[in-house]
Amino acid sequence: MTDPVTLDGEGTIGEFDEKRAENAVRELLIAVGEDPDREGLRETPARVARAYQEIFAGLRQQPEDVLTTTFDLGHDEMVLVKDIEVLSSCEHHLVPFVGVAHVGYIPSVDGKITGLSKLARLVDVYARRPQVQERLTTQIADSLMKILEPRGVIVVIECEHMCMTMRGVRKPGAKTITSAVRGQLRDSATRNEAMSLIMAR
Numbered sequence: 001m002t003d004p005v006t007l008d009g010e011g012t013i014g015e016f017d018e019k020r021a022e023n024a025v026r027e028l029l030i031a032v033g034e035d036p037d038r039e040g041l042r043e044t045p046a047r048v049a050r051a052y053q054e055i056f057a058g059l060r061q062q063p064e065d066v067l068t069t070t071f072d073l074g075h076d077e078m079v080l081v082k083d084i085e086v087l088s089s090c091e092h093h094l095v096p097f098v099g100v101a102h103v104g105y106i107p108s109v110d111g112k113i114t115g116l117s118k119l120a121r122l123v124d125v126y127a128r129r130p131q132v133q134e135r136l137t138t139q140i141a142d143s144l145m146k147i148l149e150p151r152g153v154i155v156v157i158e159c160e161h162m163c164m165t166m167r168g169v170r171k172p173g174a175k176t177i178t179s180a181v182r183g184q185l186r187d188s189a190t191r192n193e194a195m196s197l198i199m200a201r
């Protein structure tokens with residue numbers, strides 16, 4: 001994600017336009033044959049606009065905003081946080097894809113590590129955007145490499161896509177697994193160690 005850029009005078013990527021979102025939801029309700037002025041729907045455009053502001057909050061965040069805390073512990077072995085909940089939105093259909101992320105890294109030679117919660121926050125920065133799972137996976141890996149300068153990174157994500165469940169092909173339960181491996185974690189022994197930790201239940 002780059003810094004905000006202008007969209008031909010149509011608005012700015014990165015800013016949330018609540019009024020515009022409300023109008024769009026109202027239009028959508030009309031388009032599907034609903035009456036947006038009936039009692040139960042009257043507040044819906046405003047609610048959905050607020051919900052989208054939250055769901056896409058990652059568009060207004062950068063990885064540097066969350067990977068703030070670093071310690072020099074001199075720890076030079078793998079750190080892995082697994083089963084981090086992923087709640088993201090498929091950019092093709094704007095419906096959720098949900099599952100878990102496993103994020104591991106081998107700290108830099110000088111042992112620079114980050115707080116464990118920051119890895120989960122990093123997942124959210126990229127998950128809370130219109131996404132595809134492959135890009136989500138590589139963005140997490142690449143931003144960790146850039147900011148923490150670790151010797152290696154592994155990111156594995158397992159998700160179920162609602163666009164494959166509630167519509168279209170309708171295959172509930174199908175899981176998509178993506179991975180991104182960088183640096184020393186590409187070595188087969190280290191990678192196998194990480195994968196066995198990830199797969200252990």
Ligand SMILES: Nc1nc2c(ncn2[C@@H]2O[C@H](COP(=O)(O)OP(=O)(O)OP(=O)(O)O)[C@@H](O)[C@H]2O)c(=O)[nH]1
Pocket residue numbers: 090091092131132133134161163164168169
């Ligand atoms: N690679 C990838 N594909 C995704 C992801 N999320 C959704 N898709 C797929 O994006 C594709 C979009 O295909 P299209 O043919 O343009 O759209 P569609 O007619 O709605 O496709 P169907 O879902 O097959 O009905 C579908 O095959 C989705 O399953 C993702 O994270 N990664």
Ligand SMILES: [Zn+2]
Pocket residue numbers: 090091092093094095161163164
């Ligand atoms: Zn989709």
